[in-house]
Amino acid sequence: MLFDIHTHAFHPKIAAKAVAHLNKAYGISCIGDGTIESLLAREDRLGLDGCVILCAATTPSQVVPANDHAISLLTSHPRVIPFGTLHPEYPDWEKELSRLAAAGIRGIKFHPDFQGFRLDDPRLLPIFEHCQGRFLFQIHVGADAPPERSPSCPAKMAAILDAFPDLTMIVGHMGGYRHWTLAMEVLPSDRYPNLWYDTSSVSPFVDAPLLRQVLGAFDRERMVFGTDWPLFDPVEEVERLQSMGGLSMGEIEGFMENAAALLGEWYAMPTSGNRG
16 A cells, blocks of 8 residues: 655645645645645545645644544545644643544644644653553654754654654654754664654755765665645655655655555554545
């Protein structure tokens, strides 16, 4: 099966507002209208079997509504694997994790920069301790700011993995958006066997030599295909990985298959043949 492990799509009532926010935050023009239907139409152009939809509650009060929406996706869109979210200021996080697990959601998304906390916030430690072996994490890492001033950076991620070696983590943007040199230094594959690296939001921001260096720095068996849609188009992401990264289509499909294999350890996966 072929999966895109890093996308975002929104409820129709807020999709236009969310896309406008992304355009302003990143200085780009998003692809599509931010709805799930638009996302799946783009994924169909690559023949993908499904995708992960990520959300991140920017305030504690958004945790339950965001997770309600994620739970609803399990039945309304069988090709979608939704991740839930938490916030370190949300008090009943153990109860919320139990609710997600009971519903069939085994993935958690953190985006420290958007959620307004630091990845080294000590309030995260009991959450990570509790979630070892219970939940898969996808964490945004990196920023335009230097690592020491960034809410998230590869060094902060490494400290979490050192403290909680049984956590399974997908690190966004091949170890850290704009922090790729540090990521290659502090997040080596041989040190962190439960760490996976998604390809999203790398190729639009690097030149070909750096992209090839990053792709060569980590274990290919733990690289997973991601697009960050609606920021970027899946077909164009494949074209950049081929032209700039020197990858064959077979190698890129290997990343998509890696994503499906990882997800299959945590979720009841859709059957193949749901495209269209």
